[in-house]
Amino acid sequence: MTTKPRIKLPDSAKAGDVIEVKTLISHVMETGQRKDKDGKPIPRNIINAFSASYNGKPVFGADLAPGISANPYIAFHMKVPGPGAFEFTWVDDAGVKVSETLKLNVV
Amino acid sequence: MINPPAVVQATPGADRRAVLLGATASGVVLAFLASAPGVSAQDKPQTWEDALKKIVGDAKPVDGKIISLDLPEIAENGNTVPFTVAVDSPMSDKEYVKSVHVFSTGNPQPSVASFRLTPDSGKAQVSSRMRLAKTQDIVGVAELSDGKLIMTKRTIKVTIGGCGG
Numbered sequence: 291m292t293t294k295p296r297i298k299l300p301d302s303a304k305a306g307d308v309i310e311v312k313t314l315i316s317h318v319m320e321t322g323q324r325k326d327k328d329g330k331p332i333p334r335n336i337i338n339a340f341s342a343s344y345n346g347k348p349v350f351g352a353d354l355a356p357g358i359s360a361n362p363y364i365a366f367h368m369k370v371p372g373p374g375a376f377e378f379t380w381v382d383d384a385g386v387k388v389s390e391t392l393k394l395n396v397v
Numbered sequence: 398m399i400n401p402p403a404v405v406q407a408t409p410g411a412d413r414r415a416v417l418l419g420a421t422a423s424g425v426v427l428a429f430l431a432s433a434p435g436v437s438a439q440d441k442p443q444t445w446e447d448a449l450k451k452i453v454g455d456a457k458p459v460d461g462k463i464i465s466l467d468l469p470e471i472a473e474n475g476n477t478v479p480f481t482v483a484v485d486s487p488m489s490d491k492e493y494v495k496s497v498h499v500f501s502t503g504n505p506q507p508s509v510a511s512f513r514l515t516p517d518s519g520k521a522q523v524s525s526r527m528r529l530a531k532t533q534d535i536v537g538v539a540e541l542s543d544g545k546l547i548m549t550k551r552t553i554k555v556t557i558g559g560c561g562g
Binding site (some may be wrong): 308309310323344345347348349350351352353354356357358359362363364365366367368369371379391 | 409476477478486499501504505506508509510511512513515517518519520521522523524525526527528529559
């Protein structure tokens with residue numbers, strides 16, 4: 291989990307608008323069900339948690355299972371309370387945490 | 398396993414029964430261990446109902462039209478199947494969708510994802526992509542702010558399964 295996550299916000303939004311926030315991060319999402327060529331199980335390593343907050347207030351969270359595809363894409367909605375910035379966090383089974391902050395252009 | 402073989406050698410006649418009893422007892426212990434939660438979770442596949450119970454407790458979901466699960470009818474590649482789950486809700490402070498849970502009925506593990514929403518979500522709609530091992534039903538369950546559980550179920554055909562091997 292080294293690459294920078296990709297986040298798509300609308301170019302601009304007004305307070306009170308409901309916007310869609312699209313996120314994507316590169317991750318193998320190893321299920322723990324597969325075996326390597328020697329027949330040994332490959333240990334599970336998935337992003338198990340994603341969360342988003344806006345100006346410090348949680349707006350969305352997700353608990354993910356191995357049933358989510360590699361490079362997990364998650365899109366959710368938010369009602370824009372006013373100008374501010376998002377903070378997104380992804381955590382995987384190995385404890386690796388990736389955080390990203392992005393300002394929303396409120397007009 | 399529990400009674401060491403030494404007992405048999407010491408008094409061969411009478412202790413055969415004891416050894417057999419010991420063997421039975423250890424068999425019982427093994428059976429008991431196998432039924433312990435940690436072990437059985439791996440050995441026998443959970444149902445989606447079990448997985449839901451783990452999240453919400455004993456409450457039972459009812460079928461409802463307010464939740465919709467948008468999936469392709471046929472997924473050619475089970476590795477990445479897009480889905481959108483949406484719930485018709487005012488998303489106000491008084492009445493909103495607390496969470497949405499998605500389960501598969503034919504994957505090695507039934508849980509796919511649980512999404513937590515807030516009144517600030519504005520709209521109860523989440524999209525992601527899932528893996529599907531084979532043709533199966535997908536279940537979406539919405540947990541409303543009043544505690545009600547509303548569910549929907551959709552069948553999806555999968556041409557090539559996506560759980561690796």
